[in-house]
Amino acid sequence: MKILNGKELAGFVKERQAGLVRGMTKKPKLVIIRDSDNPVIMKYVELKKKYGEDIGVEVEDFLASSEDTVREKILAANKDVGVSGIIVQLPLKSNDNLDEILGLIAPEKDVDGLSGKGSFDSATATAINWLLAGYDINLADKKIALVGRGRLVGKPLYKMWINSGYDVEIFHRGSDLEELRNFDVIVTATGEPHLIKNVMIRPGTVVVDAGTASEGGVLVGDIEESIREREDLAAITPKIGGVGPLTVGVLFENVIAARQYFRL
Numbered sequence: 001m002k003i004l005n006g007k008e009l010a011g012f013v014k015e016r017q018a019g020l021v022r023g024m025t026k027k028p029k030l031v032i033i034r035d036s037d038n039p040v041i042m043k044y045v046e047l048k049k050k051y052g053e054d055i056g057v058e059v060e061d062f063l064a065s066s067e068d069t070v071r072e073k074i075l076a077a078n079k080d081v082g083v084s085g086i087i088v089q090l091p092l093k094s095n096d097n098l099d100e101i102l103g104l105i106a107p108e109k110d111v112d113g114l115s116g117k118g119s120f121d122s123a124t125a126t127a128i129n130w131l132l133a134g135y136d137i138n139l140a141d142k143k144i145a146l147v148g149r150g151r152l153v154g155k156p157l158y159k160m161w162i163n164s165g166y167d168v169e170i171f172h173r174g175s176d177l178e179e180l181r182n183f184d185v186i187v188t189a190t191g192e193p194h195l196i197k198n199v200m201i202r203p204g205t206v207v208v209d210a211g212t213a214s215e216g217g218v219l220v221g222d223i224e225e226s227i228r229e230r231e232d233l234a235a236i237t238p239k240i241g242g243v244g245p246l247t248v249g250v251l252f253e254n255v256i257a258a259r260q261y262f263r264l
């Protein structure tokens with residue numbers, strides 16, 4: 001069974017990016033805007049700050065006190081010629097106006113690709129593509145299930161893979177998850193701990209767990225831990241170091257590209 005080690009792949013990406021940044025006269029800068037410091041959010045913010053430090057990209061972490069402050073910071077960062085990338089770290093305390101808020105990010109600075117109107121695809125969806133390609137998993141002849149249709153993973157990945165001609169079905173709240181046994185590849189990203197049970201996955205399946213939640217202060221994914229103990233799967237992401245590290249790598253790939261191609 002293959003372990004889909006995104007951390008290992010991200011190491012190669014990071015080394016190349018550090019070389020690119022060293023050769024740039026005007027260094028890229030990423031602005032992270034958030035309105036919370038819950039454990040899941042802070043884990044990913046700290047990963048991004050450390051990654052940026054390692055490759056020479058400045059990262060500004062801004063904690064907004066209100067939705068209006070989030071808006072104001074986005075507009076200010078849009079105008080700042082020293083900023084090459086802007087992300088709103090999700091979830092916000094209120095998602096009532098999320099589409100409008102994300103839509104405020106200048107398209108060429110939307111390095112997370114969450115507005116759906118920017119110059120870049122979703123960083124997490126792209127990372128899953130990179131991860132599977134990096135371990136030579138061919139999706140062309142596979143029946144693929146996406147569990148969850150959120151803006152971070154399910155929705156953009158479905159669009160990406162349908163456009164590539166792949167056989168993809170989305171499972172959402174209310175779907176019969178027992179039907180997952182009929183699929184060759186399962187990608188889950190709901191943030192609902194232990195949603196995917198062992199009995200739902202047949203031998204030979206590729207399992208990508210991109211779900212993240214905090215349970216008793218511990219970060220957990222969507223699948224039962226017993227699934228990772230199986231020897232009859234084709235491939236699976238580890239509990240730590242699967243999609244997450246590569247998502248950060250894609251994010252900074254976009255930050256660097258924004259500086260290079262859009263002169264930001």
